[in-house]
Amino acid sequence: MEPSVNDQIEAKIKRPFIWKSENLMPVMGAAFAFFVMLLHPLLFDDLFFNINRFKHAVYCYSAYLGLVAYMLLGYMKRKNMTGRIYEPFAFSLADWGMLAFSVVCAISCALSHDPQSAFTGDEGRKSGLLFILAMSAMHIIVSRSPSAGKRAVEGLLISGALVALLGVLNFFYIDPFGFYGPRLSENSVPRFISTIGNIDFFAAFLCLYLPCVMVFCVKAQGIKSFLCFPAIAIGACAIVAARADGAMVALAFSFFSCLLFGVQSRKTLARAFFAMAAALFGFAGMAVIIEAHPDGYMTLEKSLQEYLVKYPSLMSVCAVLLLGASYALHKSKKLLISKKTARFLRRLIWFLFICAVFALVCLFIYYTFINTEAELSGSMKLFRFTDKWGTHRGGVWVRCLKLYAQSPLRVKLVGLGPDLLKKPLADAYGKEIIAYCNLSFDNAHNEIIQYLLTFGALGLTAYLLFVAGGMHTIYLRMKQCPYAAAAFAAAATYLVHALVTVNQPITTPLLFLLLSAGASCGKEADKPAAAQRKETACETSTPPEENGSCAL
Template identity: 30%
Template sequence: MSNTKKATETPRLVEKYSTRHAVMNYYLVLMFTVFPLFASNAYFNIRHDKYYFFIALTGVVIIAETVLIYFAYFGNKKDSSSEMTVSNGGLTKKLSFTDWAMLALLVVCVISTLFSKQTTDALFGSLNGRNNGLVLIAFYVGIYFVITRCYYYMEYVFVALAAGSAVVYLLSVLNFCYIDPLGMYAQLDAKTIEDFTSTIGNKNLMSSFICVMLPVVITMSVHTKKTKFRIIYLLSSALGFMALMTADSDSGILGIGVFIVVMLIWYSRKISRLKRYFLCLTVMLASAKILRFFTFILTQSFDCKTKEIDEFQKLFVESDIGFVLIGIAAVITGVLYIIDNKKPTLTLSRAVPIVLGSLFAAAVIAILSAVVYFSCFDTETELGGFASILRFDEHWGTHRGFMWIKLFEIFGDFSFFQKLFGTGPDTFFYAFAPYFTELSKFGDTSTNAAHNEYLNYLITIGAAGLIAYLSVVGGAIVRAVKKSFSNQLSIVCVSAVICYSVQAVVNIAQPITTPLFILFVALTEAVSRRNTGYAELI
């Protein structure tokens, strides 16, 4: 019987690691290590520095990979048919939903640019904007298709990511204590020093960076088979949580908070995964207390100062509740390790993630219902510190409420064509200019972003552009979830996509952290294209 099966079974084709794979992995290593740290002149022009770094490096890789693909596919037809019909779906595999959505996004942005009143700004990125012009979007699309066709999993890329992001995190922690080893603060005033950190930029951008990189190292600490790599991931996770505390931005808390809950639900059935998840959680919670001890030594022994953090972060760093959370996480971790040692194949009931998911959904609905109630029906009750969360008005979210309310007025006044295609990529400054006088009552004379990526896209590239963008992100997430049961790397890559997408509700697209997000959208799709899983690799 077995001999008959072997005789009739078609051997599975295994893709060989080639030059194009090596080029792609070296590119990813540079983007995960050098790119976040690159700054030519402290914080001055840091956005432009990273923009040109990304454009230059990505341009070279797109050209190189195009040449390599051409010779691999057309150079030797006999060999290429076996090489290209490989486990990653091959170059000739039909376009996926996400592929089509990415192409649609590019087409919409081209139309939006051509018909924009500020065509040059829409093409190259406005001097009053965030460098998010058509050129940058085109490079996003280009590298997406190159990665999805040329990626080959090698764990050293993720180890490099963990190490590179750890350096960024460490600099953020040192900057929190006004320790400036790179001399980034030398020419800055006191207010700017309070807001800027590490080699990323202001605290919101640092939170955005954390929301891309930290989920990846957390999930890799769960899935890797190599203990020495798990230690690196855990150390990076610890420094990442410290940086999240010092970044002092609600967007980071929102993104990582949702990620933590989603991963708890995802890992809740399999004890072997759940134990490592709680181990990482314990390490991160403990790191907040290490941060407190570190700052205590500096302030008491060396008469140093530290920056301020919000009350929520103080809950983990300064409050005794932090010790309680560490104790609970540590006990759960220990129990799970004991259970897994005795019953290594134990899988919990399907009811567990369903119950946890239902509780999470109920909590989200309850919060949204409270926001609607206190914003629309009860606007008088004093909410104290919760007012900034539960009462949406012009002052909500550091006057994000004012901007979002006005945005819908702007969109309502658009022509039908503008409703579809917007005012042009990166032209938010011009669209919002009529409201700058009113904005001044909040202390700002102008703004070039909605501080909500989705509303920003609605204004700049219209409803068609927003739908295309949501289709790219949603398509990558849905396909990754479907593949993740047989393909563990899917959940690693999509974790960054989910976390960034959540924080984007209150943050900004820019060439400092958004390129890293696009890389993970591409990696998520690249992994999903495979016909076989990565279960044997991590």
């Protein structure tokens, strides 16, 4: 008997062992993934004033206590483990990457100029060794649970809708929790929103939520897909409410992912049009409310989101056309998309995407190195790299790379220490930075550069191994499983946005959770293959794009 597609995929994923179903370990891992993804974005303390520290404390306590409970359960049920427990090379790439990342971070902390601050992260954004090891503990808990990835995506869909809805309400000065009280200065009001806090972090969270819900709408079926319509509309409204350029990354990659996953079959394409129509209706709805209450919302001046609500009629017409096309595709049984056609459409989408990126890069090079005298205004300023590019990110990136180049070999290898960029950067280039923006920076505002400086080349390599391992494992399952596809789109979008944002305890753990849960086993060894295929709805007789649920 030929092995199923699901069995062939799982054969490519080496695991050290698999827990038996009667054991509590997979249940605990799945529950941990669900509740972290559900509660972590929603928790807050002392309004906007303690969000970062509070989320950091709750997350670290949860991870360490969870690891203790997990190990105790493992010790009590150790006889239920099957497989080659002591074969080290059975570890996945994500496992090795996380292990190496933790070890390098510990070495970097020990060799830093301030080990205590490197451990706690008090000098920076609370992303010290304590936080890194908490994410390692989380990886241990969730990476061996077959359904941890599925539960993590479900938690993100719920918490994301609630966080986005609160952000939209805050945008219209509706404040059910009293965030915008007298303690918050008038100048700070536009910079903070929802239970995430800073609008840039809110945009980072939307980079996880919006691609996740749109791709899940495409890959899921029935009532699950239908329920995504209001969730997508709320997410689109939150893109406007964010007022941060990074939120446009979430929007662009959500539509791109939606189309890429949608061209697999007639029904998935219908659901892709359905999802995009929901987003356009969200923009049109925001435009109508803004026009009706011109003084009742936070300003969109000088933000790219202004263009999303500028033409409500056009958005509405496009949304209606997409809904009509979705309905026609859903009802038509004559139109079939063959594998060859689907492959051609995917390549066409990739070609158009690459052409668009190439055109943007050409504009960037032209205005930065060739036509340096032309005056640029509005969003066109993004095509000229200067010290002030990206809210002063340009100057910080250049000086961070200079700092790395002139650092000793030890720093080049293992970094300055976790979250210890502030003092070395200020000592080397503080006067230059103050001269052009009158600010000080404790982060590179680019996660790759930040990890390169704080963890060195070895730490960055280990991090990239973890990311590559987690993404590869999710990729192997996403054709059969809507949850895997949603997780892949969310993680990929966040990783792109990470090039212009800060690593912090608010959204970074959510990315690590998706990648760690994606490295989970995906099936249970003690169940017969036929029963397992029936449970996961991943039988070879069913087209992959029509599966409703799978273990991730």
